[in-house]
Amino acid sequence: MTQVFNFSAGPAMMPQAVLEQAQKELLNWQGLGTSVMEVSHRGKPFMELITQAEQDFRTLYHIPNNYKILFLQGGARGQFAAIPMNLIGEKGKALYLNSGHWSATAAKEARSFCEVDEVQILEQGDVLKIGNLDFSDVAENYDYVHYCPNETISGVEIFEVPKVGNAVLVADMSSNILSREIDINQFGIIYAGAQKNLGPAGITIVIIREDLIGKARKETPSIWNYETQAKNDSMINTPPTFAWYLCSLVFKHLLATGGVPATETRNQAKAKLLYEYLDHSTFYRNTVAKANRSLMNVTFTTGNDELNAKFVAEATAYGLQALKGHKVLGGMRASIYNAMPIQGVEALITFMQKFECENA
Numbered sequence: 001m002t003q004v005f006n007f008s009a010g011p012a013m014m015p016q017a018v019l020e021q022a023q024k025e026l027l028n029w030q031g032l033g034t035s036v037m038e039v040s041h042r043g044k045p046f047m048e049l050i051t052q053a054e055q056d057f058r059t060l061y062h063i064p065n066n067y068k069i070l071f072l073q074g075g076a077r078g079q080f081a082a083i084p085m086n087l088i089g090e091k092g093k094a095l096y097l098n099s100g101h102w103s104a105t106a107a108k109e110a111r112s113f114c115e116v117d118e119v120q121i122l123e124q125g126d127v128l129k130i131g132n133l134d135f136s137d138v139a140e141n142y143d144y145v146h147y148c149p150n151e152t153i154s155g156v157e158i159f160e161v162p163k164v165g166n167a168v169l170v171a172d173m174s175s176n177i178l179s180r181e182i183d184i185n186q187f188g189i190i191y192a193g194a195q196k197n198l199g200p201a202g203i204t205i206v207i208i209r210e211d212l213i214g215k216a217r218k219e220t221p222s223i224w225n226y227e228t229q230a231k232n233d234s235m236i237n238t239p240p241t242f243a244w245y246l247c248s249l250v251f252k253h254l255l256a257t258g259g260v261p262a263t264e265t266r267n268q269a270k271a272k273l274l275y276e277y278l279d280h281s282t283f284y285r286n287t288v289a290k291a292n293r294s295l296m297n298v299t300f301t302t303g304n305d306e307l308n309a310k311f312v313a314e315a316t317a318y319g320l321q322a323l324k325g326h327k328v329l330g331g332m333r334a335s336i337y338n339a340m341p342i343q344g345v346e347a348l349i350t351f352m353q354k355f356e357c358e359n360a
């Protein structure tokens with residue numbers, strides 16, 4: 001097979017058109033005779049880039065004017081700490097909805113900063129399924145409620161927004177940001193590491209409702225203080241300029257290819273194809289309830305570790321990269337983020353059929 005498809009969970013594949021544009025202007029950005037990574041982050045050309053990037057992101061995701069957008073460092077994990085440092089107030093505690101690895105990791109980190117109540121929302125049974133999401137009766141006891149709408153490792157996605165009354169809802173959208181339309185107004189904070197749907201690793205987006213800025217505890221380091229960052233255009237220190245630039249190209253690319261609605265339609269089509277194939281197969285299986293199957297990370301197994309390892313090795317040789325499941329779960333995982341074309345999913349299914357014929 002000549003064309004390679006990269007199913008990595010993150011850092012993940014980038015849109016080809018974006019890489020080509022970056023390549024084209026690498027040595028001479030905006031006619032400056034230098035690359036974008038070599039110019040001052042405070043100079044006019046770069047400041048124009050970030051203003052446009054923010055505008056494009058706002059347009060793409062329909063972000064209301066009472067929300068600020070921060071472009072930070074430290075990955076999503078940095079936010080696991082920044083969120084309690086910035087949001088814990090008079091109530092002194094937060095509620096974490098546990099749906100798997102990443103939401104549990106966020107809760108663990110938060111425990112260093114505040115009292116945390118954790119509630120299991122993943123129902124135990126034959127399939128992975130999200131249970132009741134109505135927390136409106138208890139949410140007001142907490143400074144915020146945190147959840148992870150897409151658990152990257154297990155491939156469990158939560159399509160319904162938890163009910164939290166007037167409490168502040170915080171969402172880790174690292175692996176599903178910009179993948180489908182959402183109503184930003186339902187959230188206090190949305191954050192995401194860039195390396196799946198936004199751009200390369202090294203930059204983290206935080207969408208924050210303005211009234212939540214300015215509440216940080218006083219010992220909060222300035223790089224983690226939302227107020228300081230908001231007042232300084234997310235440039236309290238030298239930002240990851242090249243990553244920011246690549247994100248700006250991704251936003252332009254998404255706008256030029258139909259925005260989030262068209263992206264969502266493509267994502268639905270890709271996921272449907274793969275899950276329907278899995279459902280008809282007696283050789284492979286996916287163990288996520290239909291209502292919670294991720295559009296971004298599709299997990300599957302043959303049920304046999306040796307066969308799984310053989311699958312991954314042969315798929316790699318065939319040009320289908322990074323299909324090995326996360327080490328905590330095993331099996332296989334196909335991450336089919338926004339940048340994955342449907343041809344990648346079709347090629348995967350063709351390979352899966354061939355592997356089944358040879359190994360069933």
Ligand code: PMP
Binds near residue numbers: 148172173174
């Ligand atoms: N949350 C989710 C949902 C993730 O998928 C990941 C990374 N795979 C993280 C958090 C951690 O992100 P980072 O490595 O950017 O800290």
